[in-house]
Amino acid sequence: MALLTFDTAHKPRQSYASMAILLAAMLVFPFVASQFGNSWVRIIDMALLYIMLALGLNIVVGFAGLLDLGYIAFFAVGAYLTGLLASPQFAALLESVVNYSPAMGDALVALFGESIRAEGIHLSVWIVVPLAALVAALFGALLGAPTLKLRGDYLAIVTLGFGEIIRIFMNNLNDPINFTNGPQGINLIDPIRIFGVSLAGEAGSRATVFIGGFGMPSVNAYYFLFLLLCIVTIFMTSRLQHSRLGRAWVAIREDEIAAKAMGINTRNVKLLAFSMGASFGGVAGAMFAAFQGFVSPESFSLTESIAVLAMVVLGGIGHIPGVVMGGVLLAALPEVLRHVVEPAQQALFGKVVIEAEVLRQLLYGLAMVLIMLNRPAGLWPSPVREDRPLAATDKDEKEEDAAA
Amino acid sequence: METFIQQILNGLVLGSMYALVALGYTMVYGVLNLINFAHGDVLMIGAMVGLSILRMLDSSFPGLPGGVQLAIAIVGAIPVTMLVNVLIERIAYRRLRNAPRLAPLITAIGVSILLQTFVMAMPFWGRSPLPFPQLLSSDPIMVGGAVISQTQVLLLVLAALAMVALVFLVEKTKMGRAMRAVAENPRVAGLMGVDSNRVIVSTFAIGAALAAVAGVMWGANYASIQFAMGTVPGMKAFSAAVLGGIGNIYGAMIGGIVLGIIESLGAGYIGDLTGGFLGSHYQDIFAFVVLILVLTVRPSGIMGERVADRA
Amino acid sequence: MSEFILNIAGVNKRFGGLQALTEVGIRIGRGQIYGLIGPNGAGKTTFFNVITGLYQPDTGTFELDGKPYSPSAPHAVAKAGIARTFQNIRLFGEMTALENVMVGRHVRTRQGVFGAIFRHKAARAEEAAIRARAQELLDFVGIGQFGNRTARYLSYGDQRRLEIARALATEPKLLALDEPAAGMNATEKLALRELLVKIQRAGVTILLIEHDVKLMMGLCDRISVLEYGKLIAEGQPAEIQKNQAVIEAYLGGAH
Numbered sequence: 001m002a003l004l005t006f007d008t009a010h011k012p013r014q015s016y017a018s019m020a021i022l023l024a025a026m027l028v029f030p031f032v033a034s035q036f037g038n039s040w041v042r043i044i045d046m047a048l049l050y051i052m053l054a055l056g057l058n059i060v061v062g063f064a065g066l067l068d069l070g071y072i073a074f075f076a077v078g079a080y081l082t083g084l085l086a087s088p089q090f091a092a093l094l095e096s097v098v099n100y101s102p103a104m105g106d107a108l109v110a111l112f113g114e115s116i117r118a119e120g121i122h123l124s125v126w127i128v129v130p131l132a133a134l135v136a137a138l139f140g141a142l143l144g145a146p147t148l149k150l151r152g153d154y155l156a157i158v159t160l161g162f163g164e165i166i167r168i169f170m171n172n173l174n175d176p177i178n179f180t181n182g183p184q185g186i187n188l189i190d191p192i193r194i195f196g197v198s199l200a201g202e203a204g205s206r207a208t209v210f211i212g213g214f215g216m217p218s219v220n221a222y223y224f225l226f227l228l229l230c231i232v233t234i235f236m237t238s239r240l241q242h243s244r245l246g247r248a249w250v251a252i253r254e255d256e257i258a259a260k261a262m263g264i265n266t267r268n269v270k271l272l273a274f275s276m277g278a279s280f281g282g283v284a285g286a287m288f289a290a291f292q293g294f295v296s297p298e299s300f301s302l303t304e305s306i307a308v309l310a311m312v313v314l315g316g317i318g319h320i321p322g323v324v325m326g327g328v329l330l331a332a333l334p335e336v337l338r339h340v341v342e343p344a345q346q347a348l349f350g351k352v353v354i355e356a357e358v359l360r361q362l363l364y365g366l367a368m369v370l371i372m373l374n375r376p377a378g379l380w381p382s383p384v385r386e387d388r389p390l391a392a393t394d395k396d397e398k399e400e401d402a403a404a
Numbered sequence: 405m406e407t408f409i410q411q412i413l414n415g416l417v418l419g420s421m422y423a424l425v426a427l428g429y430t431m432v433y434g435v436l437n438l439i440n441f442a443h444g445d446v447l448m449i450g451a452m453v454g455l456s457i458l459r460m461l462d463s464s465f466p467g468l469p470g471g472v473q474l475a476i477a478i479v480g481a482i483p484v485t486m487l488v489n490v491l492i493e494r495i496a497y498r499r500l501r502n503a504p505r506l507a508p509l510i511t512a513i514g515v516s517i518l519l520q521t522f523v524m525a526m527p528f529w530g531r532s533p534l535p536f537p538q539l540l541s542s543d544p545i546m547v548g549g550a551v552i553s554q555t556q557v558l559l560l561v562l563a564a565l566a567m568v569a570l571v572f573l574v575e576k577t578k579m580g581r582a583m584r585a586v587a588e589n590p591r592v593a594g595l596m597g598v599d600s601n602r603v604i605v606s607t608f609a610i611g612a613a614l615a616a617v618a619g620v621m622w623g624a625n626y627a628s629i630q631f632a633m634g635t636v637p638g639m640k641a642f643s644a645a646v647l648g649g650i651g652n653i654y655g656a657m658i659g660g661i662v663l664g665i666i667e668s669l670g671a672g673y674i675g676d677l678t679g680g681f682l683g684s685h686y687q688d689i690f691a692f693v694v695l696i697l698v699l700t701v702r703p704s705g706i707m708g709e710r711v712a713d714r715a
Numbered sequence: 716m717s718e719f720i721l722n723i724a725g726v727n728k729r730f731g732g733l734q735a736l737t738e739v740g741i742r743i744g745r746g747q748i749y750g751l752i753g754p755n756g757a758g759k760t761t762f763f764n765v766i767t768g769l770y771q772p773d774t775g776t777f778e779l780d781g782k783p784y785s786p787s788a789p790h791a792v793a794k795a796g797i798a799r800t801f802q803n804i805r806l807f808g809e810m811t812a813l814e815n816v817m818v819g820r821h822v823r824t825r826q827g828v829f830g831a832i833f834r835h836k837a838a839r840a841e842e843a844a845i846r847a848r849a850q851e852l853l854d855f856v857g858i859g860q861f862g863n864r865t866a867r868y869l870s871y872g873d874q875r876r877l878e879i880a881r882a883l884a885t886e887p888k889l890l891a892l893d894e895p896a897a898g899m900n901a902t903e904k905l906a907l908r909e910l911l912v913k914i915q916r917a918g919v920t921i922l923l924i925e926h927d928v929k930l931m932m933g934l935c936d937r938i939s940v941l942e943y944g945k946l947i948a949e950g951q952p953a954e955i956q957k958n959q960a961v962i963e964a965y966l967g968g969a970h
Contacts, residue, residue: 011490021512034493060512063507065508067509069513109961116560125612142492145702146699149700150508150699151505152509153438153439153505153506153509154507154699156509157439157642157695158692158695158696158699160639161643161691161692161695161696162692164688164689165689165692165792168685168686172686236832239834240832240833242822242825243826243831243842244826244830244831244841244845245826245827245828245834246831247810247817247818247821248821250807250810251807251810251818251821254806254807254808254809254810254813255806255807255808257769257805258801258805258806258807259788259807259818260768260789260793261767261769261789261790261792261793261799261805262789262790262798262802262818262821262822262881262882262884262885263421263793263794263800263817263821263822263823263885264790264818264822265790266790268797272481272828275701276751276828280583297459301409302635306513309510309512311514345635354525355531358524358525361517361521361524362518362521362525364517365514365515365516365517365518365520366514367514367517368510368511368513369511369514369516369518369519369547370514371498372500372507372508372511372514373496373511375504376507382457392729
C-alpha cells in the first residue's frame with residue numbers, strides 16, 4: 001500500500017497519480033475480463049454496489065461512531081421502491097386496493113392513468129433514483145430517531161431490531177394490500193434506461209448494449225454506471241468528511257458531552273448521519289433492483305447488514321480508501337473463491353466439502369474477530385498525521401520540559 | 405376465553421425459554437457490561453449437540469424411554485456449551501475488556517458468525533433444517549380448555565428448576581456472592597480477594613448451561629433445528645433481559661416470561677387489533693418493539709436496574 | 716447593557732436523597748474574573764453542570780447578559796454564550812489540536828450538507844475563516860506550533876490550554892473553567908494566570924472553580940464559597956480570607 005496513497009491534503013501529487021492509475025485500471029478491466037465470459041464483470045458489478053453500501057455505512061459507523069446493525073433496511077427500501085415504481089407490481093397492488101376499497105382504486109387510476117391496471121407504473125430512472133435516495137433518507141431519520149439517547153451496544157441492538165422489522169414487513173406486506181408481493185418478491189423490474197438506451201440491451205440482442213456503433217455486454221454497461229456512482233459516492237463522502245459537518249460527526253464520536261458543550265446539536269447531527277448514510281443505501285438499492293430485475297426479502301437479511309459492517313470494519317473504520325478495499329475484499333473475494341475453490345475441491349475430493357456460501361461466512365466471521373483482536377483500526381486505517389513521528393513524541397516533550 | 409388461556413399457556417412456554425437465555429445475557433452484562441451477541445448461537449450449539457447425542461442413543465441404545473433420552477441429551481449438551489462459551493470469553497472477549505465498547509460487540513458478532521459457519525460446515529449438521537426427534541408422547545394434556553404437550557410441561561418444569569437452582573447459587577453460595585460483588589464493583593471485589601476472572605468464567609459457564617437446556621428443549625418443542633436458529637431468539641431474549649432490568653437475575657426471569665406472554669397474546673390478537681392489516685406473521689416484531697419502548701420510556705426495566713450511563 | 720453578565724438565583728438540585736444544591740445563586744459582573752471555591756463535594760461542579768445545561772435544576776432563574784436563558788440543553792447554552800472546560804479534560808482525542816478548536820467554531824458557523832459537498836464560494840470562505848480563527852486562538856493560548864499534533868499526544872498543560880482555546884472559539888460571553896489549574900506545578904500555574912488575565916483583557920468574563928486558594932485570591936475580582944451545596948460567603952478575596960465560616964469550612968487555618 002505504500003505506493004498507492006490517497007491523502008490529498010498531505011501528498012497531493014502522489015494521491016492524484018494513484019487515483020489516475022486506479023481509474024485507468026478500472027476502465028480497462030471489463031474489456032479484459034469479458035474475454036473470459038460475463039461472470040467476472042458481474043462479480044465486480046455486485047462488489048461495486050457493496051462498496052457503495054459500505055461507504056454509506058461508513059458515514060454512520062466510521063464518521064459518527066454509531067453502530068448500525070440494520071443498515072440493509074435502507075438498501076431494501078430503495079430496492080422495493082424501485083420494484084414498486086418500475087415494474088408490473090403496481091398493477092398487482094392496484095388489484096388488491098380495488099378489492100379492499102374500490103373508491104381508492106379508482107382514485108389511483110385517475111392519478112396514474114388507465115394503463116397501470118395491466119402494466120403497473122414504470123417511472124424513469126431519473127425519478128426513481130432521487131426518490132429512492134429521499135425515501136431512504138427519511139427512513140434513516142425515522143429509524144435513527146429512537147436511538148439518539150442510547151449508548152453504543154443498545155443502539156446496535158435497536159438498529160438490528162429495526163432491520164429485522166423492515167425485513168418482516170417486506171416479507172408480509174402483501175395482504176390486504178399487495179405492496180411487496182411477500183416472500184416471492186417483485187419480478188420484471190425495469191432495467192436502467194439512460195437517454196433511450198437500456199442497459200439490459202434491447203430484446204433479441206442477447207443482452208448486448210449498443211452505444212453509437214459500439215456494442216458491449218449488459219454487465220459491462222452496468223459496470224461503468226456503477227463505477228461512476230461509486231466514484232460519486234467516494235467524492236461526496238470524502239467532502240462530507242472534511243467539512244464542518246464531518247468534524248461535528250467525529251466530535252460526537254470522540255466525546256458527545258464535549259461536543260454538546262461546544263454548541264453542537266447532537267440530535268440533529270446524528271440524524272443527519274443516519275439520513276445521509278441511508279440515502280446512499282437507497283440509491284444502491286435502486287441500482288440493485290434494476291440490475292437484478294427482481295427483489296425478494298432474502299436479499300435483505302441480518303446477514304447482509306453484518307456483511308456490510310464487516311467490510312467497513314475490516315477495511316478501516318472511517319478511512320474511505322480502507323472501506324473501499326474492505327468492500328472489494330469481502331464482496332469479490334468470496335465469489336472469486338467460489339470459482340476457484342469449488343472446482344478444486346471437486347478435483348481433489350470428488351465433491352464439494354466446503355460450499356462457497358460457508359466460505360463466505362467464514363471469511364466474514366474471521367475478518368471481524370481477527371481484526372478486532374489484532375488491528376482494531378482496520379487493515380488500512382487513516383494514516384497517522386503527526387508532524388513528528390509517534391516514537392519521538394515523548395522524547396521531544398522531555399527535551400521541551402528540560403529547556404523550559 | 406379458551407383462546408386466551410391457550411395464548412397465556414403458549415406465552416408461558418415461550419417465555420420460559422426466553423428466561424433461560426435471558427439469564428445468560430443478563431449475568432454476563434452484569435459482570436462485564438458486555439452484550440454477548442453470540443449467546444443465541446450457544447443455544448443453537450446446545451440444540452445441535454443434543455441432536456447428535458439423541459442420534460447416537462438411537463443407534464446404540466434403541467428403546468430407551470423418551471424422557472431418559474432427553475435427559476441424557478441435556479446432560480451431554482451442557483458441558484459442550486459451557487466449553488464453547490468459556491472459550492469464547494477467553495479468546496475473544498478477555499483481551500478487549502478495556503477496549504471501547506464497540507470492539508467486543510463487533511468481535512461477538514464475528515464469533516456468532518463463526519459458530520454458525522462451524523455448524524454449517526460439519527457434514528453431520530450442515531445448512532438445512534434438521535428434524536429433531538419427538539421423544540415424548542404427543543398426546544395433548546388439557547388445562548382448563550387449553551392444550552399443552554408433555555414436552556412443553558417438561559420445559560416449564562426444567563426452566564423452573566433451573567431458575568430455583570440459580571437463585572440458590574446466587575443468594576446462598578460463596579460463588580454467588582462473588583458474582584454479585586463483581587457485578588457491583590469489580591475493583592473493590594478484587595480488593596476483597598475475589599478472583600474476578602474466575603467469577604467471569606463461571607458466569608459464562610452457567611449461562612451456557614441454561615442455554616443448553618433451552619436449546620435442547622427448543623428442538624424437542626419445535627421438532628426442527630437449524631444453524632441460524634439462535635440469532636432471533638437470542639435478540640428476543642436480550643430484549644427480555646432489558647425489559648426485566650439488565651443485570652438483574654430476577655429481572656431476566658420476569659422479563660422472559662412477560663415477553664413470551666406479550667408475544668403470544670400479540671400474535672393471537674394482532675389481526676383483530678389492526679383490522680386485518682397485520683397478521684400473526686408479524687409476531688417477531690413484538691420483542692423489538694418492546695425493546696425500543698423500554699429503552700425509550702423506562703430504560704431501567706421492570707426491576708429498575710442499572711442502565712445505559714447518563715449524559 | 717446589563718450590569719451583570721451572569722445573574723443566577725435560587726438554584727436547587729436534588730439527586731434522589733441528596734440535596735446537592737440549596738438556593739445557590741451567583742452574580743458576575745461584566746469583565747470580571749469570578750471564583751467559586753469550596754471543599755470537595757461542595758457542589759461546585761454540580762452548579763457548573765446546572766448552569767451549562769448538563770443537569771436540569773429543580774428551581775432557579777437564569778440570566779445571561781440581561782436576557783433569560785434556559786439551561787435545558789448544553790448546546791443551547793453554548794449558543795447563548797457560555798462556554799466551559801471540564802475537570803477531567805474532555806478533548807476530541809483523535810483530532811488534531813487545530814481541528815479541536817475548529818469544532819469550537821461550529822456554533823457560530825452555518826455550512827451544512829450542501830456546503831460540504833459542493834464547496835461553493837461562501838462555503839470555502841467560511842471554512843478558511845474557521846481555520847484561520849482556530850490558528851489565531853491556538854497562538855493566543857500559546858500552543859500555535861502544535862496545530863497538527865493529535866490532541867491526545869499533547870502534554871497535560873498544553874491539553875488544558877487547548878481546551879480553553881476550543882472554548883474561546885465559541886465566542887462566549889462567559890468562559891466557565893472547571894479546575895483549570897489541577898495537576899499543574901507552580902510555573903504552569905503562573906502561565907495559566909497570565910493567560911486568564913489576557914483573556915479577561917480581551918473582553919471575556921471568566922468564572923472559575925479552583926482549589927488553589929492562593930491562585931484564586933490573587934486572580935479573582937470576587938469569590939463565592941460553597942459548602943454542602945449552600946453558599947456560605949460571597950465577596951472580594953480579602954473579605955473571604957477573613958470570613959470565619961469560610962476559614963472553618965475550607966481554609967482550615969493553614970493560612
